[in-house]
Amino acid sequence: MKKLFARALILALLASPPLSAETLFVTLEKDNALAVVAAPEGKLVKTVKIGKRPRGIVLSKDQKQLYVAASDDNTIQLIDTASLKVVGTLPSGEDPETFAMDPEGKFLYVSNEDDNQVTVIDIAAKRAVKAIPVGVEPEGIAVSPDGNWVVSTSETTNMAHWIDRKSLQIVDNTLVDPRPRAARFTDDGMQLWVSSEIAGTLTVIDVAAKQPVKKLAFKIPGVTQEKIQPVGIRIDPDRRYAYVALGPSNRVAVIDAQKLEVVTYLLVGQRVWNLEFSPDRKRLYTTNGVSNDISIIDLDQHKVLKSVAVGQYPWGVAVKP
Amino acid sequence: MRFMHYLRALRGVMTRELFRFVHQRERFISALVRPLMWLFIFAAGFRSTLGVAIIPPYETYILYEVYITPGLLGMVQLFNGMQSSLSMVYDREMGSMKILLVSPLPRGYLLTSKLLAGVLVSVLQAYVFLGIAYAYGIEAPPMGYLDVLPALVLSGLMLGALGLLLSSFIKQLENFAGVMNFVIFPMFFLSTALYPLWKIQESSELLYTLAQYNPFTHAVELIRFALYGQFNRDACIATATALLVFLILAIIGYNPSRGMMQRKGGPSQ
Numbered sequence: 001m002k003k004l005f006a007r008a009l010i011l012a013l014l015a016s017p018p019l020s021a022e023t024l025f026v027t028l029e030k031d032n033a034l035a036v037v038a039a040p041e042g043k044l045v046k047t048v049k050i051g052k053r054p055r056g057i058v059l060s061k062d063q064k065q066l067y068v069a070a071s072d073d074n075t076i077q078l079i080d081t082a083s084l085k086v087v088g089t090l091p092s093g094e095d096p097e098t099f100a101m102d103p104e105g106k107f108l109y110v111s112n113e114d115d116n117q118v119t120v121i122d123i124a125a126k127r128a129v130k131a132i133p134v135g136v137e138p139e140g141i142a143v144s145p146d147g148n149w150v151v152s153t154s155e156t157t158n159m160a161h162w163i164d165r166k167s168l169q170i171v172d173n174t175l176v177d178p179r180p181r182a183a184r185f186t187d188d189g190m191q192l193w194v195s196s197e198i199a200g201t202l203t204v205i206d207v208a209a210k211q212p213v214k215k216l217a218f219k220i221p222g223v224t225q226e227k228i229q230p231v232g233i234r235i236d237p238d239r240r241y242a243y244v245a246l247g248p249s250n251r252v253a254v255i256d257a258q259k260l261e262v263v264t265y266l267l268v269g270q271r272v273w274n275l276e277f278s279p280d281r282k283r284l285y286t287t288n289g290v291s292n293d294i295s296i297i298d299l300d301q302h303k304v305l306k307s308v309a310v311g312q313y314p315w316g317v318a319v320k321p
Numbered sequence: 322m323r324f325m326h327y328l329r330a331l332r333g334v335m336t337r338e339l340f341r342f343v344h345q346r347e348r349f350i351s352a353l354v355r356p357l358m359w360l361f362i363f364a365a366g367f368r369s370t371l372g373v374a375i376i377p378p379y380e381t382y383i384l385y386e387v388y389i390t391p392g393l394l395g396m397v398q399l400f401n402g403m404q405s406s407l408s409m410v411y412d413r414e415m416g417s418m419k420i421l422l423v424s425p426l427p428r429g430y431l432l433t434s435k436l437l438a439g440v441l442v443s444v445l446q447a448y449v450f451l452g453i454a455y456a457y458g459i460e461a462p463p464m465g466y467l468d469v470l471p472a473l474v475l476s477g478l479m480l481g482a483l484g485l486l487l488s489s490f491i492k493q494l495e496n497f498a499g500v501m502n503f504v505i506f507p508m509f510f511l512s513t514a515l516y517p518l519w520k521i522q523e524s525s526e527l528l529y530t531l532a533q534y535n536p537f538t539h540a541v542e543l544i545r546f547a548l549y550g551q552f553n554r555d556a557c558i559a560t561a562t563a564l565l566v567f568l569i570l571a572i573i574g575y576n577p578s579r580g581m582m583q584r585k586g587g588p589s590q
Binding site: 221222250267268269291295304305306307 | 365375380381382383384
């Protein structure tokens with residue numbers, strides 16, 4: 001008893017309850033809702049109804065609004081991060097799923113999977129300024145940190161299309177493995193990483209040459225190869241480690257971003273889809289679509305701390321400090 | 322002086338058990354190989370089958386090998402308890418039991434000393450197993466390795482007491498195979514060592530009920546929670562109750578005027 005008491009005292013002193021460092025906003029594809037989670041403790045604060053089939057989610061530059069792709073409403077909704085109310089919409093074109101924001105926070109680039117185009121939205125004017133024809137079934141999209149490039153990956157054409165941001169024209173294409181899903185630039189802008197869902201690989205492309213420098217395959221003991229479907233990518237700002245969500249294999253791959261080798265696989269919830277860093281880059285949050293929860297990963301130890309239920313089909317996550 | 326006498330007896334019994342343990346290297350290795358086979362071979366095949374639900378004390382998805390580690394700690398102790406019972410039967414056959422039992426100290430005390438000696442050995446084995454599991458990548462929170470000690474002692478005592486009780490029933494060494502069949506296997510398989518209770522319930526309500534009342538289930542859950550820094554009160558009460566019942570029955574069983582040895586006319590008579 002005495003020992004227990006002493007233990008409790010030590011625990012109370014050492015681990016004073018962690019104060020919420022950040023707020024997570026998770027889109028719930030099936031609930032047509034947005035879950036608000038206090039992190040790192042992982043407490044579901046509230047769930048609010050928003051548009052139909054919400055998927056892609058991005059925090060505005062001033063962090064006052066969220067842009068959420070309401071796929072079945074064919075629009076991008078503007079949601080106030082304080083009141084959690086829908087305060088406006090952006091004309092995204094048909095069935096928006098993934099989109100990217102430019103470094104200045106002025107434009108959104110939306111993949112329109114059914115129309116084989118990328119819609120460019122002027123956020124302030126709430127207007128679509130251009131539709132750029134790309135390959136068949138565009139999915140992944142990313143804007144380079146220097147703002148020179150928009151890259152769109154098309155799932156059926158199996159290409160990364162390089163769109164010049166000034167002319168809004170495709171100027172180059174890089175062939176990648178089947179069904180490219182997500183694209184992500186390194187913070188230094190030197191590399192573009194593309195995950196291929198069907199091939200189960202990750203292609204690292206040199207931005208200057210627009211040529212692949214390395215193709216990474218994943219192998220998890222005890223998991224069949226077809227379950228390994230890479231989707232979401234996050235890369236450390238100093239390019240030490242990178243993390244790739246591997247879909248129905250329920251794992252996140254930890255990659256040495258210098259050597260471009262897999263370091264380890266972390267077990268998270270079912271069908272892990274998208275990832276986001278905490279602002280201090282000490283944690284990684286994952287959305288697990290089938291098990292209806294998010295997992296919280298400690299990046300110092302590369303350990304999954306906990307998984308928390310948030311609602312049905314969590315798809316995307318945005319983190320607000 | 323009397324207190325010193327008690328201490329000397331306890332030390333004597335413990336030293337003998339430790340000597341036995343240290344000198345029988347095969348026994349030590351075999352005690353480790355058994356759970357390690359389960360961990361490296363059996364669990365490897367089921368690696369990804371369990372990660373479908375989160376059950377306390379775990380806070381996230383775990384691999385099957387993480388799940389069965391506390392169960393295998395229980396297995397180490399279960400086998401150790403049975404091994405002690407085996408050695409009691411051996412002692413009885415060889416006559417060295419007589420030397421112990423002619424001591425003027427109370428029988429209950431002598432049996433408890435024997436029990437403590439067995440627990441000491443089983444806790445040592447459990448920690449060696451935890452060390453190997455750690456090297457294999459099954460890591461519990463650092464404090465868990467300290468918290469699990471009282472749980473291991475209690476579960477070790479309970480399973481050791483069960484061994485003592487059984488040894489009072491077994492007439493000859495040859496009957497030990499029966500213990501394997503009718504005690505070790507049912508206790509191990511009908512517990513939460515290999516599958517969580519909800520999984521057992523999915524397949525059979527009867528097995529679920531049996532597993533719920535199996536003292537080994539509670540010993541395993543006590544260890545499991547302690548390893549993750551949590552105290553499972555119900556499991557603790559159940560394990561402690563089982564310990565008392567087994568120990569009292571064992572002491573009665575070893576009483577020559579009332580016990581089983583008398584009735585069955587054991588070989589020491």
